[in-house]
Structure formats: structure tokens, C-alpha cells
Amino acid sequence: MQALLAMWAEKFTVYPDGAELPTHHDHCLGCGPNNPHGHHLRALRHGDGVQAWHTFDNRHVGAPGIVHGGAVATVVDDLYGCLLFLEGGPAVTRQLTIEYLAPVLIGAEYRLQADVVRREGRKLFVAARATEPAGRAVITSTAVFVKVSVEHFAQGSPPGVPAD
Template sequence: MGLRLRVDGDVVRGEVTFDRRQQGAPGIAHGGAVTTVLDDAVASLLVVLETPAVTANIHVDFRAPTLLHHPMTVEARATGRDGRKLHLTARLLDERATVVAEAQALFLAVDLEHFAKGGEALPEAWSGWGANAPG
């Protein structure tokens, strides 16, 4: 889906255009694909927060059909932190700046060891990451 995300101050912004590969109903993106974009956008806030964390839950409101082949923008920001709990939100907007979907996510800060459970080497860039991890 060609999602491109960038950090802009304390906000993550990006662009995405859904195509037939993410189709649900004819001409409309599947809600799971929309949720993936929103989850990726809030996850990118972890760079801003300098905190390794994972999605514990994500609630998505689908406000309008997300049309295929129409460029969309996504923006995500942190709304609060309560110990290990990170409260994050993201919105997907169409070319008219109409919100087509929005998400509220709860991330939980984890130690980097959490990611080692996958059995794969972690990226070198992560070695200095995690000063804000719970352990």
C-alpha cells in the first residue's frame, strides 16, 4: 500500500493510497488494512517517545468508506502516559480532509527482550533504544 511515515515534531504524518490488494467491498479498502495503517502510524510514535512498546489494544472507528486509488493522509500523536501505558491516537483523512477512520490505541512499554522472543536478531539501530523501557 506504499505507506510512508515521517516524524514531524511530536506528530507522525504519512501518506497512503489503497489499491485492489487491500480491497474489501468493491472499490473500498478492507477495514483490516485501514487498521494496519493506523496501528503502524501510532507505533511510529515510539521513536518520538523513545520507548519500546507493543500494541495491547486498538479501537478503530470507521467514519466513512476509505476509497481505493484516492490518496489519504494519516497523522498520529500521543495523548498521554500512565506508567507503562501509552495512550496513542491516529486519524486517516481523505483529500478533502474528511476523517474516514480514527483509532485510539493502548501500547504497553516492554523491555527489548520482548522482541527477542521472535528469535530474530534485533536491528543494530535499536541497541541504544529503550532508556524508557520498564526494566
């Protein structure tokens, strides 16, 4: 686990505008390429924020043809987690709100954008939205993240040992 934490700390570096940001780790439910249940989110730096183009598939269906609201929240939460790479250090979600303005459809591509709204001590107030290609917002979100030390993550076991 310590090696994993050290590797993760290296990901908090400077990324040029437009650069693809790293994944949190290989098995991350949001962005990990080796999680068969995951969303495989890829986020790019966009100005001071992050953006991604994302298409949900039938693994994440709720009502027929419509993405499960929890799956949408997972992706938004993970996008905020990618924003942390621009903040220079780890933080964790303390509060997450999602406004589901219109159904998010399986197989349709959405543009996601997340930005820091303000910083206050250890707290990071962030906001995000997902829009259709024509520009209509289907969800908006806000969240509060609290900065933590890398050691915060030593509370869990590394992927594959022994919890799964």
C-alpha cells in the same frame, strides 16, 4: 535475532520535525519495503506526532473498490508504531480501536496523523485519524500501547527464519 534487535534499538534517536522516520524492519507488514504483501508506509515526524500520506491498492481490497477494514487497522497500528520512534523506546499494541466513519477507497490518497494523548506509567494512550484531501475524516482511532524491553521481541524468529 540479537543483531536485528541491536540494529532496531539504534532507531530510537532524535528526529527533526519533518524528518522521515525509519521502518521497523524490512519485512514489517506496515512499513517494510521488502514485504510484497505490505503497505510500504512512510511516516514523517510532524511536531510531536507523526503523519503519512497513504494510498491503498487492490492487494488490500475488501468490498469492491473499498479498502478492507483490517488493512486500514494494520496501517493505523503501524503508524502508532512509528510514533514510538519519537518516544525513545519500544512498546506494543495492547488495545486498538477504529471508528470507520466513511469508506476508505482504493486508489485515493489519505493523510494520516497520529499523536500521543497521554503517558501513564508503562502505558501510552494514542490517537489517530485519516482524512481526505478536503479534510473530511474517514477514520478515527485510539490505542493503548504498553512499553516493553527490546528483549520482548526475542520471542519471535527473525524474518525468513524459520516461520516463513
